[in-house]
Amino acid sequence: MINKKTVKHTEFNNFPLKNGQLYIANMAVEQAIAIIGQTPAYLYDRQLIQQRVASLRNMLPPGILLHYAMKANPMPAVVQHLAALVDGLDVASQGEMHTAINTGMLHSEISFAGPGKNNTELKAAIAAGIVINVESENELYRIEKIGKDLGITPNIAIRVNPDFELKASGMKMSGGPKQFGIDAEKLPDILTNIHNLTVNFEGFHIFSGSQNLKSEALIDAHNKTFALAHELVQYLKVDFRFINIGGGFGIPYFPGDEALDLQPVAENLQHLLDEYKSFSNKQIIIELGRYLVGEAGIYVSKIIDKKISRGLTYLVTDGGLHHHLSNSGNFGQVIRKNYPVRISTQKPITETELVSIVGPLCTPLDTLAAKMELPKAEIGDLVVILQSGAYGRTASPENFLGHPHVKELLL
Ligand SMILES: *Cc1c(COP(=O)(O)O)cnc(C)c1O
DSSP: OOOOOOOOOOOOOSSOEETTEEEETTEEHHHHHHHHTSSSEEEEOHHHHHHHHHHHHHHSOTTEEEEEEGGGOOOHHHHHHHHTTSSEEEESSHHHHHHHHHTTOOGGGEEEOOSOOOHHHHHHHHHHTOEEEEOSHHHHHHHHHHHHHHTOOOEEEEEEEOSSOOTTOSEEOSSSSOSSSEEGGGHHHHHHHGGGSSSEEEEEEOOOEEOBOOHHHHHHHHHHHHHHHHHHHTTOSSOOOEEEOOOOBOOOOSTTOOOOOHHHHHHHHHHHHHHOGGGTTSEEEEEESHHHHGGGEEEEEEEEEEEEETTEEEEEESOOTTTOHHHHTOSSOSSOOOOOEEEEOSSOOOOEEEEEEEOSSSSTTOEEEEEEEEEOOOTTOEEEESSOSSSSGGGSOTTGGGOOOOEEEEO
């Protein structure tokens, strides 16, 4: 007997199709586009974001705190919405810091990570009293000096570059030589002496990767993260407030991608909390970007032209990689694969056809979809790219070729 493993294809049904039109927040996409006044546009659904946070909280052990890593989607309205739902915000630049502060989030619950923070940025963070995740020894000493000049004691956490990495991760950010964090093996010396510096030591930031769909890999990383934190804590002569264990929860994008099964990850976290009793008075923080917003957003463009070139039908849209680099496959992907695509139109379509969908830029990289079987669309119909709420506009070269900028709406 052949034992075939059945692959559970993800349905991507956050946005229902009714009579040929795609709906977001109980509204046809065409209506949302009328509100925004143009294509291309990003549309985000606030209720989907809220539901995602609620189901996550429902699943995770009660004590775990949730931060939003803003770089996934820094649209001020999105960040404002999330600020009311999460326990903290993680920023990666002074610009994001300003957006975070404008939400009213307590400054002590905002953290600032990223290599190459300049003195102006560090000064701003110290003046605001937000937590700086220190990425190098040099940065640590610069922070202390700037704090002394300002007469304000900086709040810091040490970002650790662990000696392990998150397996099966879309983007590896630790293990081996890295620009992120201080190598774990250098930390005994630094931590032993940190009480001699004029800084408030708040905790550890141990982030090991991004876009992971495998619960076993996340469990493995969490186990190693708790063990590493436990080891590092032994060197401290001061108390501390939190351990940020990173995030890395992924979302499905491609056919055959299976959504992350969080249940075992949550159960393992509960085991770890039970096992490491010495952390019971510490905040354990998970920071997530993509997982909170990625599935709640769509990118909408309009078909401007339709042509057949040597047998292949092209739909040419007004949107492209200048707004949505990740969809084009040029943001860290090794092989380009098609994101889930929908056609939205006022006249229901029964036929399908094989098409490639391309944008208006003069480069073959500007591909929204390659050879997909889709409902037979015409000029004027809308092309909708799903799973576009994270690393969309913010991760795209908007000025490339000088086309109009994309607009965003949170519905
Ligand atoms: C990018 C980043 C995140 C967010 O990653 P996602 O994959 O979007 O969840 C979290 N923490 C740090 C330090 C990051 O650099």
